[in-house]
Amino acid sequence: MDAEIPSTIPAALRRAVARWPNEVAVVEAGRRVTWTELADRATAVARALIGSGVSPGDRVGLWAPNSTEWIVASMGVYAAGAILAPVNTRFTGAEGAQALRTAGARTLITVTDFLDTDYVQALAVDPELLGSLDVVIMSGEPGKHIGWGEFLARGAGVDHTDAERNLTADDPSDVIFTSGTTGRPKGALLTHGASTRTYTAWSDAVGLRHGDRYLVVYPFFHCAGLKSAVLACVLRGATLVPCPVFAVDTVMRLVQEECVTMLPGPPALYQSLLNADLSGYDRSSLRLAVTGAAAVPVELVRRMRDELGFGSVVTAYGLTETHGTVTACRYDDPIEVIANTSGRPIPGMEVRIVDRDGTDIGPGEPGEVLARGFAVMRGYYGDPEATAAAIDADGWLRTGDIGVLDAAGNLRITDRIKDMFIVGGFNAYPAEIENTMLGHPGIAAVAVVGAPDERLGEVGYAFVVPRVGVAVSPDEVLGWCRGRMANYKVPRYAEVVDALPLNRTGKVEKIRLRARAAAAVEKP
Incomplete structure (x- = not known):
């Protein structure tokens, strides 16, 4: 090292x-x-x-x-x-x-x-x-x-x-939880040396400096808060300003009182700030924003600079399985690169795009994103089978995301193989939600997809097939869910249907359900 x-x-x-x-x-x-x-x-x-x-x-x-x-x-x-x-x-x-x-x-x-x-x-x-x-x-x-x-x-x-x-650098430091398509939490085993190396590179890329005052809205239980906030501040000598619960007034009061310079968050955070009246707050200290977790429109980046006053806006991409970072834009990249891509691999990391057969795909063509390098996790704690399914013999991690590389090596994420959707920066996994919902005594089958939401980016939309002879209502189903899962996992919408659309192999055709959910949400 x-x-x-x-x-x-x-x-x-x-x-x-x-x-x-x-x-x-x-x-x-x-x-x-x-x-x-x-x-x-x-x-x-x-x-x-x-x-x-x-x-x-x-x-x-x-x-x-x-x-x-x-x-x-x-x-x-x-x-x-x-x-x-x-x-x-x-x-x-x-x-x-x-x-x-x-x-x-x-x-x-x-x-x-x-x-x-x-x-x-x-x-x-x-x-x-x-x-x-x-x-x-x-x-x-x-x-x-x-x-x-x-x-x-x-x-x-x-x-x-x-x-x-x-x-030592090779010793495990954390077991950070994610979920796979089985719906059971998996603990990614991370290490000390990969943590410090990743967030030295990340800090260099985004432009975090000694003396920055870093407002942390991201939760510490995840890499975004624990690694890119707490550890990055330790490495750089920046001051941490923890925020236990996000609220516009709370965030802006802290920005003003503590002269915050660094304010990272998912796109939904900045959209909430832009939709609020901030005229009473001094925002002149704001310098740097780092975002990701969802597509970032060019217009949002421009508004963050022009209306919120950030001098630099940076986007990045990563997974829990890579200590939270694979690629990052550089703080001096053009606005089009920052808004349309998640940047280039940090030093020591590699990215490939492959088709279903594992064959490399050229620039501009979509395929599954594979990542390799020092930041890839040691494995899933206590789960060698899941580890072997995720990381091949050559060290390439299957991310489950669909992406495109441009000629300059910048990565753009276009879809999610695992059907995951992101609610205000939190990863929601349909299989896990569906497994819980199948515990409802009146539900025979259920499929959950992400539907667009102006504030949170995406929310859950559940298609529910009731058991024969049992009547269920959307409100009752959603109420039942609220008592059994974290609130970001609870679907915002539920629709009772006679059957789920299946393909010839018996798998639910979620692409059709996503289109149906999006149309339903967009109705006036």
């Missing part, structure tokens, strides 16, 4: 302390934490974890909203030599339990007071799992579990330096 790039995430934090000891690392609700303070608090967490019996390589779950404490806890997990397994804050108890089981976590750091949500109570749906976990309450009432002060006291007299010192 390049000598200029820290080999591990704890090494990156130590370098930040050496370079900028008294500069502000995180600002939240008026509280300012320096790099030295952040590292000291992370060390206390590392010692407490080791004092709790956590060993190098153990998985530690973290289920909580964006906060300074989340950053401290994650850095403490890394410094203890353990593997971080963050859980989506929108998951239901059953979904969270499945993710923790997949990771094989024995420790869980969580909260009981986020938006009236008690994650421990949510896990009561799986009493066996809950009983097996050492549950540490970072915020809120601990009940019968371990409070934060009591947890930190476990680290008294514990030395964590060997655990941190023995980490």
Whole structure:
């Protein structure tokens, strides 16, 4: 690894302390934490974890909203030599339990007071799992579990330096959850060295600088928040400004009060800002926007520059399986490149476009995107079969996305083989939603597709076939879904049909359903 790039995430934090000891690392609700303070608090967490019996390589779950404490806890997990397994804050108890089981976590750091949500109570749906976990309450009432002060006291007299010192670039750092076409969560096993190398390259490409003030709306439980925000700021010496829940007024107040320079997000975030009255807010500090996760119209990029005041707007593409990044535009690329493509591979990554037979396709022709290089995950944790299906013997990762390369090597994503659709920046997987909906006593068959939505980009549209002799209504079905899955997965629309369109092999013809859903949504 390049000598200029820290080999591990704890090494990156130590370098930040050496370079900028008294500069502000995180600002939240008026509280300012320096790099030295952040590292000291992370060390206390590392010692407490080791004092709790956590060993190098153990998985530690973290289920909580964006906060300074989340950053401290994650850095403490890394410094203890353990593997971080963050859980989506929108998951239901059953979904969270499945993710923790997949990771094989024995420790869980969580909260009981986020938006009236008690994650421990949510896990009561799986009493066996809950009983097996050492549950540490970072915020809120601990009940019968371990409070934060009591947890930190476990680290008294514990030395964590060997655990941190023995980490290498090849050691696993995270199990980040995604979903495949089976609908079961899969944990992508990421590593320290690939993380620091990816986000050094990413920071170079997008133009993140030392001294930037970075407003983080993306959740920390995903690569977009954990890697391209938290880690990138550690590497660059930029100040993190966490935002636990997106709201236009909250974001703009923070932009004004904290002189935010960097504001990444999905296209829906910027569309929400552009559709709001921002006349009362000072936006003069805004310099850099990084977006992706959906097609980005040229007009949106122009409006972001002209109306929101961003000097640079950059687009990128990646997957959880590639530490979140494969390609990125450069901050000085022409507007047409930024709006119409996701840029070129970062150094050390390769991209190919192939047809169904795996034969390379020339520039301008659509095919499946394959990616290879240092950023490709180690594999799906505990799932060698899924790993073998995703990564071939030569190291090429099948992304499941359809894309086109131009003559300059810029990638444009045109479709999604896996039928995934993106709701306000969150990946929604039809198979997972359909599997849950089939648990409804009145549903015989269901197909979910993405339908266009002006604010969120896409939303779910469910075609439901009722069981014989059972009457179901769209409103009842959608209400049933709301109690059983994260809100971004819940279809916005449901339509009761007699049958689903099938092709000759018995597969649902979702292309027809997408067209039907789009037509239905666009009706006045």
